[in-house]
Amino acid sequence: xxKLLLITHGKLSFGFVDTLExxxxxxxxxxxxxxxxxxxxxxxxxxxDQVLQLEDEDNNKVIILVDLFGATPFNVASKFAYxxxxxxxxxxSGVNLPMLFELFLHNTANPKDYKTLVQIGINxxxxxxxxxxxxxxxxx
Amino acid sequence: MAVTHVRxxxxxxxxxxxxxxxxxxxxxxxxxxxxxxxxxxIQTQIIKSIAPTGVKVSVLSTTACVExxxxxxxxxERILIILKHPEDGLELIEKGLAGLAExxxxxxxxxxxxxxxxxxxxxxxxxxxQILQSIHDKGIKLINQMVPNDSPIDFWNxxxxxxxxxxx
Numbered sequence: 366x367x368k369l370l371l372i373t374h375g376k377l378s379f380g381f382v383d384t385l386e387x388x389x390x391x392x393x394x395x396x397x398x399x400x401x402x403x404x405x406x407x408x409x410x411x412x413x414d415q416v417l418q419l420e421d422e423d424n425n426k427v428i429i430l431v432d433l434f435g436a437t438p439f440n441v442a443s444k445f446a447y448x449x450x451x452x453x454x455x456x457x458s459g460v461n462l463p464m465l466f467e468l469f470l471h472n473t474a475n476p477k478d479y480k481t482l483v484q485i486g487i488n489x490x491x492x493x494x495x496x497x498x499x500x501x502x503x504x505x
Numbered sequence: 506m507a508v509t510h511v512r513x514x515x516x517x518x519x520x521x522x523x524x525x526x527x528x529x530x531x532x533x534x535x536x537x538x539x540x541x542x543x544x545x546x547i548q549t550q551i552i553k554s555i556a557p558t559g560v561k562v563s564v565l566s567t568t569a570c571v572e573x574x575x576x577x578x579x580x581x582e583r584i585l586i587i588l589k590h591p592e593d594g595l596e597l598i599e600k601g602l603a604g605l606a607e608x609x610x611x612x613x614x615x616x617x618x619x620x621x622x623x624x625x626x627x628x629x630x631x632x633x634x635q636i637l638q639s640i641h642d643k644g645i646k647l648i649n650q651m652v653p654n655d656s657p658i659d660f661w662n663x664x665x666x667x668x669x670x671x672x673x
Contacts, residue, residue: 402625
């Protein structure tokens with residue numbers, strides 16, 4: 366099974382895990398890391414290293430979900446990915462709950478299907494944004 | 506003047522810089538200047554790949570940064586220089602960066618060195634303070650402003666009040 370790792374500014378990542386587990390129950394394939402105000406990129410890098418330490422060959426596929434493209438969690442995760450090419454690491458920015466929920470479902474049903482999993486994350490994250498409004502046609 | 510803002514921020518280009526400062530200052534070119542970062546190919550590649558749209562991003566050694574900013578090619582740009590640590594600022598000044606009037610101190614994480622807390626996200630050691638003193642002594646104004654919405658603070662004044670024992 367792939368690992369899902371959430372990294373965000375502040376405690377948002379823990380909030381996502383808390384919410385996911387409220388819906389699906391306790392998970393062992395989902396991890397959360399926060400970047401706190403006083404922490405450097407180097408500290409965040411070490412936190413990622415600790416969570417993703419390899420235990421077995423099956424466990425070297427990872428999807429990292431971050432809050433914002435181009436911000437510190439994204440930047441540090443990218444550096445980690447470039448420097449750990451023995452693992453398969455994909456980073457998706459703009460994490461949302463539909464994305465996380467579908468990733469969890471597919472990861473559980475098809476634990477070996479990493480490539481599809483990444484694509485599902487992208488698609489469901491985008492499809493999860495749906496507009497409903499109360500304006501009449503043509504109204505601004 | 507080409508160099509619009511010089512900022513010391515150990516997180517380099519991140520959300521605050523890419524989203525807030527870039528827009529607030531109407532920047533056309535962000536230069537990350539730190540010798541170690543400039544020699545790290547992976548980090549340079551990542552920094553360039555996350556460039557916000559409509560802005561040029563370069564990663565340069567302090568020497569190359571001064572050369573570029575002092576040349577004609579850059580004179581119509583609005584440049585934001587991001588430095589990792591205070592010593593990068595001193596290097597730019599000693600290498601002759603033209604027209605520099607002030608340096609803004611932003612994020613310096615707590616774990617970088619044994620520093621004391623100035624505010625959330627800004628910790629400085631005695632060594633940092635002495636480097637900032639060298640910058641101040643060269644007639645450069647030191648400002649602290651974490652995000653554009655904060656009022657700029659005369660940072661040397663704050664240093665003098667907070668850590669008088671650390672000043673030479």
